[in-house]
Amino acid sequence: MKEKIAxxxxxxxxxxxxxxxxxxxxxxxxxxxxxxxYYYYENKxxxxxxxVRVAFEVLVARLWxxxxxxxxxxxxxxxxxxxxxxLSEDERIIYRLAIKxxxxxxxxxxxxxxxxxxxxxxxxxAWEEYASIVGSVQWAKFIARSIxxxxxRIILLEEDIPDSEIIEExxxxxxxxxxxxxxxxxx
Numbered sequence: 761m762k763e764k765i766a767x768x769x770x771x772x773x774x775x776x777x778x779x780x781x782x783x784x785x786x787x788x789x790x791x792x793x794x795x796x797x798y799y800y801y802e803n804k805x806x807x808x809x810x811x812v813r814v815a816f817e818v819l820v821a822r823l824w825x826x827x828x829x830x831x832x833x834x835x836x837x838x839x840x841x842x843x844x845x846x847l848s849e850d851e852r853i854i855y856r857l858a859i860k861x862x863x864x865x866x867x868x869x870x871x872x873x874x875x876x877x878x879x880x881x882x883x884x885x886a887w888e889e890y891a892s893i894v895g896s897v898q899w900a901k902f903i904a905r906s907i908x909x910x911x912x913r914i915i916l917l918e919e920d921i922p923d924s925e926i927i928e929e930x931x932x933x934x935x936x937x938x939x940x941x942x943x944x945x946x947x
Contacts, residue, residue: 762800765790766811767850774853777866778808809871816858817878819851833893834934837907841926844914855915890937899937906933 768789772781783797783804790796801807827839847855861867862875883904890900910926913919 761790761792761796765792765797765800765807766815769807769811770815770850770853770857773808773812773857773866778804778868779866783807805868805870808867809874812854812857812861812867813871813875813878815854816875819854820882833889834930837903838927838930841907841910841914841921841930842923844911845920847915852915859912859916894934894937896937896940899940903933903937 765786769781769786772785772789775781776785781804783794786807787794787797797807801810823840823843827836827843831839844855857866858875861872862879864872883901886904887897887900890903891897894900894903907930910921910929914921
């Protein structure tokens, strides 16, 4: 029953937002009574946090394990973006709700704060990896933001970016960052 509640809650949150979704509507779709929701989730905030933020963190961790490890950073990032085009409907909803919460389009502040803390840890790791390749933390941040923007276009806008365009953009981003930093070192 808990997974059924989560399934319907995510869909209603995706359509109506956190503030526009009532627990009674989730109960109706899940085929349960209010005490059942309160048995699994203390309140609406805890429900949202678990079915969005916690589910997102679990999803991203699983997606990371599915990416090949013995490839270049450029190829890894290409695969990471392309992977988002092939998410299941439920995975897309989880990802979309997390992005909307992160962008402050939906959700509530405590959940956003936890997402931001998680994201900061994930970005810090990416910045360190990218900085070791391109030699600059600023370029590393630019690379991470550019890749995030591509993923947001796929998830939020449901844009079907051709693989060839993803490959070209990511290669271009790394090329420009690498060449710009090498040019600075020579000057």
